[in-house]
Amino acid sequence: MSDMDSFRLEIRAWLEAHCPVSQRQPIVREEQIWAGSRSTFPSEDARQWFEAMRDRGWTAPTWPTEYGGGGLSSDEARILDQEMARLQCRPPLYDMGLWMLGPALLTYGTPEQKAQHIPRIVRGEVRWAQGYSEPGAGSDLASLSTRAIDQGDHFVVSGTKIWTTRADVADWIFCLVRTDPEASKREGISFLLIDMASEGVSTRPIPLISGESEFCQTFFDEVHVPRDNLVGELNGGWEVAKELLKHERKLMATMEAITEKVDVGLVDLAKSRLELSEAGEIADGDLRSRIATHLMHADALHHLNETIYRGMKAGQLDPALPLTLKYIGTTEQQRKDELMLEILGTDGLAMTGTDSVEQERMVRNWAYNKAHTIAGGTSEIQLNIIARRGLGLPE
Amino acid sequence: MMILNDEQRMLRDTIADFLAKESPVEALRALRDQAPELAWEPSLWSGLCELGAPAVASSEAEGGLGFGQVGMGALILETGRTLCASPLLSSAIHAQAVIRHCGSPAQIERRLPGLLSGDTVASVAIQEGSQFRPVPRGTRRNGNTLSGDKSLVMDAGAADYLLVSALDEADQFCIAVVPLNTAGLTIQSQRLMDGRQYGSVALENVEVEEWLEGDAVEQGFTRALDEATIMLCCEMLGASRELLERTVAYLQEREQFDVKIGTFQALQHRLATAYCELELAAASVFNALLAMDKGETVLSEHASKAKALVGDILQHLSNEAVQMHGGMGVTDEMDIGLFLKRSRTCNQLFGNSAFHRNRFATLRGF
Numbered sequence: 173m174s175d176m177d178s179f180r181l182e183i184r185a186w187l188e189a190h191c192p193v194s195q196r197q198p199i200v201r202e203e204q205i206w207a208g209s210r211s212t213f214p215s216e217d218a219r220q221w222f223e224a225m226r227d228r229g230w231t232a233p234t235w236p237t238e239y240g241g242g243g244l245s246s247d248e249a250r251i252l253d254q255e256m257a258r259l260q261c262r263p264p265l266y267d268m269g270l271w272m273l274g275p276a277l278l279t280y281g282t283p284e285q286k287a288q289h290i291p292r293i294v295r296g297e298v299r300w301a302q303g304y305s306e307p308g309a310g311s312d313l314a315s316l317s318t319r320a321i322d323q324g325d326h327f328v329v330s331g332t333k334i335w336t337t338r339a340d341v342a343d344w345i346f347c348l349v350r351t352d353p354e355a356s357k358r359e360g361i362s363f364l365l366i367d368m369a370s371e372g373v374s375t376r377p378i379p380l381i382s383g384e385s386e387f388c389q390t391f392f393d394e395v396h397v398p399r400d401n402l403v404g405e406l407n408g409g410w411e412v413a414k415e416l417l418k419h420e421r422k423l424m425a426t427m428e429a430i431t432e433k434v435d436v437g438l439v440d441l442a443k444s445r446l447e448l449s450e451a452g453e454i455a456d457g458d459l460r461s462r463i464a465t466h467l468m469h470a471d472a473l474h475h476l477n478e479t480i481y482r483g484m485k486a487g488q489l490d491p492a493l494p495l496t497l498k499y500i501g502t503t504e505q506q507r508k509d510e511l512m513l514e515i516l517g518t519d520g521l522a523m524t525g526t527d528s529v530e531q532e533r534m535v536r537n538w539a540y541n542k543a544h545t546i547a548g549g550t551s552e553i554q555l556n557i558i559a560r561r562g563l564g565l566p567e
Numbered sequence: 568m569m570i571l572n573d574e575q576r577m578l579r580d581t582i583a584d585f586l587a588k589e590s591p592v593e594a595l596r597a598l599r600d601q602a603p604e605l606a607w608e609p610s611l612w613s614g615l616c617e618l619g620a621p622a623v624a625s626s627e628a629e630g631g632l633g634f635g636q637v638g639m640g641a642l643i644l645e646t647g648r649t650l651c652a653s654p655l656l657s658s659a660i661h662a663q664a665v666i667r668h669c670g671s672p673a674q675i676e677r678r679l680p681g682l683l684s685g686d687t688v689a690s691v692a693i694q695e696g697s698q699f700r701p702v703p704r705g706t707r708r709n710g711n712t713l714s715g716d717k718s719l720v721m722d723a724g725a726a727d728y729l730l731v732s733a734l735d736e737a738d739q740f741c742i743a744v745v746p747l748n749t750a751g752l753t754i755q756s757q758r759l760m761d762g763r764q765y766g767s768v769a770l771e772n773v774e775v776e777e778w779l780e781g782d783a784v785e786q787g788f789t790r791a792l793d794e795a796t797i798m799l800c801c802e803m804l805g806a807s808r809e810l811l812e813r814t815v816a817y818l819q820e821r822e823q824f825d826v827k828i829g830t831f832q833a834l835q836h837r838l839a840t841a842y843c844e845l846e847l848a849a850a851s852v853f854n855a856l857l858a859m860d861k862g863e864t865v866l867s868e869h870a871s872k873a874k875a876l877v878g879d880i881l882q883h884l885s886n887e888a889v890q891m892h893g894g895m896g897v898t899d900e901m902d903i904g905l906f907l908k909r910s911r912t913c914n915q916l917f918g919n920s921a922f923h924r925n926r927f928a929t930l931r932g933f
Contacts, residue, residue: 439933454933461921464928468872469847476850482570490568496843552836559835563815563842566829 179248183255190224192217196260198437200533207267208299210341218262222296225264232270232294235278239290250481268337269293269300273346276416280363280404289344289365302420303333303347303366303390304413311553313348314357314410318392320349320364322406327351327364329372329395335547339375339388342368346416352407363409365401366392382539383523420548438463438508442515463511469504476500492562499554502544509538568846569853571641578634579641581618583648589614590651592902598652599762606725606756606764607653616685621659630683636794636859640801640852647805650902650909652763654688656802657721661795662689665730668787669742669779678744681727690726692717692768693792699918701792706770708735713743713773719915723766724756730779731770732788740785744777745770760908793870796917797855800873803881803913804852807845810881810888810906814838817892834891841884848876868930871923878913878920885910 194217203214205222213219225231228242233249235241244252274293277286292298309316318331329349339345345366352360366373372395377385404412442463447455454460477497483489512534513520523535545551559565571579590611598608615621624639625631632638639660646655663682666675666689681687695705695717706715713733723729728746735741745752751773754766815838818829828834855869863869885907889896896903914920 439931443933452932453929460928460933461924463933464924464931465875467931468851468876468924468927471872472847472851472854472876475854476847479568479570479850479853483568486570488570492842493568493846496846499840500843500847555836555839556832558839558842563811563835563838565815565818565835565838566827 176247176251180251180255183252184258186228187255187259187261190221191259191261192221194218195221195262197262198260199262201537203262204266205262205264205296206299206338206341207265207269207293207296208341209297209343211296211299221262222264226295229294231265231296232274235274235290235294239286240294241290265296267293267296267299268302269298269344270296272302272416272419273300275419276412277403279415280412284400285365285403298343299338299341301336301339301342301345301368301388301390303336303339303345305335306332307334307389311550313413314361316348316350316361318347318349319353320351320362320397322351325399327397327399327402329364329366329392329397331392333390333392334378335387336375336390337386337388339368339390340377344368345373345390346403348409348413351409355407358410360407361409361413362406363403363412364397365403366395366397370395370397372396380540381542382536384536384540386540387543417549438466438511438515441512445515445517459511459514466504466507466511469500470508473497473500473504492558495554495558495562498549499551499558502541503551505541505544509534509541513538568849569637569641569644569856571637575634575638575641578623578638579645582620582642582645585614585618586645586649586651590646590649590653592650592905595650595652595762595905599758603756603758603764604724606722611651612653612685615653615655620655621663621685622683624660625663625683630680636797637853637856640798640856643798643801644805644808647802647807648809650761650806650905654690654722654726656795656799657690658682658688658726659685660798661691661721661791662730664791664794665691665742665779665788668791669784671779671781674777674779687728688722688726689728689730690720690722690766691791691795692720692723692729692731694719699915699922701789701918703732703734703740706731706733708733708741708743708775708778711775711778713745713770713775715770717768717770718765720754720766720768721916722764723768724754724764729768731768739780740788742779742784742788743773743775744779745773745775749773749775759912761912762905762908763912790864790866792917793866794859796870796874797852797859797866799913799916800848800852800855800870800877803877803910804845804849806906806909806913807848807877807881807884810884810903811838811842811845813903814884814888814891821893828891837887838891841880841887844876844880845884848873848880851876868927871927871930874918875920875923875927878923881910882914882920 194215205213205218229237229240230242230252233242233244233252234246237243270293274290277289304313306316306318318329318333320327320329333347336345345368347364347366348361349364350360351362372393375388375390378387378389379385380387442454449455480489480493516531519531520535524532526532560567619632620642622631623634623642624636627633659682666678666682670678682689693701695703706717713731715733717731720729726747728744731743731745733741733743751771753769756764756766759765818834819827821828852873855873858866858869888903889907892901892903895901
């Protein structure tokens, strides 16, 4: 037996011993375990599961052990992923710090910044928000205008950030701010970490079409931020931001990468709601064909992810390939949401007040997921990147 | 994209070099002007056989080269890029698979070596009428005689023998081995829009001396068909990639309104979405090849996913390529039209996208 095989068996046994049965169901949003000082656990099982994973550093499996991470190689982490998927283990922790800031901080942070922030991210003690977009800076992010005036040992920050996910409950926010208004757009930007408890920070949730208000607008009114909170070089924030965006896009693609069990959900829903032929097939040939196409795409997306992984390992990856994932993943997710809504028929028109929590969730997700082709770089921006960087079409 | 090992990459490069010299797209132009009796250039086929192309996937134990199905897939993909007309698909892949999965040990021993070396060429006759259906209806076995009509039989007129699917008196599936000179067999050869030879086959009380028969034959035949379908998908991927690359190159050169037309976002986004769909289809095909190499014997879901996705994207890309080449796209002088026409025959061969979506849905139980 190879080392990897015995590693797999060890992980499998550990997960079976430590993951409560209730944490082996497909995750729903209300039961996600979010980091932060104001977070509560959705259940005692969730707390146990989170703590077991945290104590092994497996909330951040590949991060260095000196900061509390799991210290796993990419191959080992992949085995952990596969074994968690096999048991249908829920993710033990949700946090922007975990997905986006952490990897960037490990690359660009000072030893002090890493020591201060990384262990708290791994342990889920701090909830991070992202301060990128502004009312006047969406796809054209580099035109952002939140100002940070250099005062030597600190900056004074004024301006506003929008689509700051759950900033109302966040402890910290990582922000792109303009430190040199004279420089060209991308060269006058810096990357700052800001404590949400600082004086002059306020936040306002934005009601969304899904009936929720996950996204906020955050205001900075002459907020004093210590210079130690600058990540990377002064006016070098764009580089940090690009690194971070890569992680965000990867995340959005994989979060939406539709797993087999969810697809079975679509087929089950269709078979329970729609008229069937004598052979037990969906009688509406048009809808049946579109469901088939979606399931084929979902499987293919899974295989595309595998191909990218194999290609990376073999050192022969077409660099254009990973650029496609965010566009494909989010587009396919929406196609699935539209199919679900269509299958529900007129039942799917009720967003509240029905006796089916599950059905309302599907409808809410349909509206909520409209954001996925916008956030983290719109589909149109993704296609620009694919066309120019991937296919080599001229600017 | 396909991830290849070192040997498979060397094989791919060797084949690509060979095809660039011996079978560029101009070779198809020359072939299509010949009488329909000529299915392929004999020198091209003997060159491919010298390279061992028909035996690429076959194991060393079987007398093959042992590059696996991924190796064969990579080879076939290259043939799609140059529209190479040869009996690789009809004989080296499909007929070989039928013999391998449906033949008795004695039949395999007798028939496989010829197909592996390429000295013998066989073709499989499945379709009846103008719509693909894998199950025979009108082709019937009666004792040892066979009657019926088959259509769209690849390279039929140039083959040494045909493998004809039929039902016997008890509606059991069986396969007849019919040499071309057999009395009662007539083949009308026709060049279809892709410039290749297809036969309409009529069988009238043909005395058959050899059958592939038994309980496992129907299952084996399905497996062989699925394998051939997956390999056809590789050819279609090659054609799709070639269309995309040629169109990108044209958009990088062609100027209108004083700029390269490739700067237009409307065109960029259309090609970028096509690229995404192409890579999805490619991932599906690659996964199917891996499944074959892993020894999976039930390949129908893999084949149907691959064929539906590749069929859709090849049809789409061939249309986009014509459109984006503007007026030049509809001239016979440009190769784009040849790819367009090959794409349409590929879409029909072994069932079109609609057929495979329907089959996939049935296999998945909805």
